[in-house]
Amino acid sequence: MFKECVLRCMRAYIESVDRGFVENKSFRKQEGLVIDRRNDKRDVYTIFGNLTFERTYFYDKRGKSYTYLADSAIGLRKYERMTDTVGVALVENASGYSYAKSSDNVTGGDISKSTVMNKVHSLQGLKVESDTPKRRVSVFAHRCR
Numbered sequence: 001m002f003k004e005c006v007l008r009c010m011r012a013y014i015e016s017v018d019r020g021f022v023e024n025k026s027f028r029k030q031e032g033l034v035i036d037r038r039n040d041k042r043d044v045y046t047i048f049g050n051l052t053f054e055r056t057y058f059y060d061k062r063g064k065s066y067t068y069l070a071d072s073a074i075g076l077r078k079y080e081r082m083t084d085t086v087g088v089a090l091v092e093n094a095s096g097y098s099y100a101k102s103s104d105n106v107t108g109g110d111i112s113k114s115t116v117m118n119k120v121h122s123l124q125g126l127k128v129e130s131d132t133p134k135r136r137v138s139v140f141a142h143r144c145r
Helices: 002-023 025-031 069-074 084-094 099-107 113-122
Strands: 033-046 049-060 065-067
Touching (some): 002 033, 002 049, 002 069, 049 069, 084 113
């Protein structure tokens, strides 16, 4: 029940941000933005569950490109289907469990095991630095006779 309430609040916030862009005609005119489509749905998996919301697709006359201003305003990247928090939790959990078990532990099985695998493999080339410095150990040259 708490998670559902949080998801409703997040949806209301994002849709109000979008409504603000739609209703602020002076801003849109100044920036060269026109409405192309309304009520495009988007799903993003958060730590509270699946968040579904609607937003408006704008055309930028100056840059000759299309954009979702609400997505940009709240920091969602294109094609992102889960938040970074969920991705990190999945990868951390996958270090000790199978991909399927990691998905069950973090999302209750809402994310597929192949998505967990793809997240883990996307981080394969990253170098992790430790917060604690390595300790130096003196080595004694000891010969057994």
